[in-house]
Amino acid sequence: MDNNMSLKIKAISKNEAFARSVVGAFCVELNPTMDEINDIKTAVSEAVTNCIVHAYNYRDGEIEINADIDGNCLHIEIKDYGVGIEDIEKARQPFFTTKPEEERSGMGFTVMESFMDTLDIQKNSPSGTVVKMSKTFDMNKNKADKT
């Protein structure tokens, strides 16, 4: 592992911008394009929103964000200790939401899956959910673009 970071935040929506900015800044050493940084920030925002809205249902809770850089790959882990997801496969389906009355799009996991290379969702212990995402960067290509 070349580098790593950990962040623990209160599960409130005003921390979303902070969380995505921190992870976006952390991956700068991988020489990402602006589009790649935006992809990562959007994926992190989706995962953190899920923790606040679904895992904790707007109640008090903590969100742990761990990221590490291994070679040219960024791994992100976002963990909560909330209610957990009853049916993970169902939750991954586009437009699936348990809160349609709140105008939820049900596209959170679809965005994460599309904007990152991998997405893995697991049950946390003793409760909650762990979302793991990764993205590999073509550092040579980026260097070539900048010359």
Add this chain to the structure above:
Amino acid sequence: MNIQHRLNGTSLHIWLIGELDESHAAFVREHLDEIFRTNSVSEVIIDMSGLSFMDSTGIGVLIGRYKSLKSKSIPLFVQKPSRAVDKVLSLTGIYKIIPKIS
């Protein structure tokens, strides 16, 4: 988050400025609904050139406004999204119901 609007005849132009995520969704929802309530319009165009970030929470906000406007037969359009915002909008297929205009 800042919202501005201007009425050109019965065409309502709205500018969203800032970042649209969970922390600003309620504000945007309420502010837009208030603008819709207090203006008689034939169409609504949301300019997104000042929107630097949006995640799928913003998609939910847009779909909600689309539904309320559709019930009054008022079309909703978006224009000038940044590349990042355009990617979220495209992925979710929202342009099928809320077309992007130039």
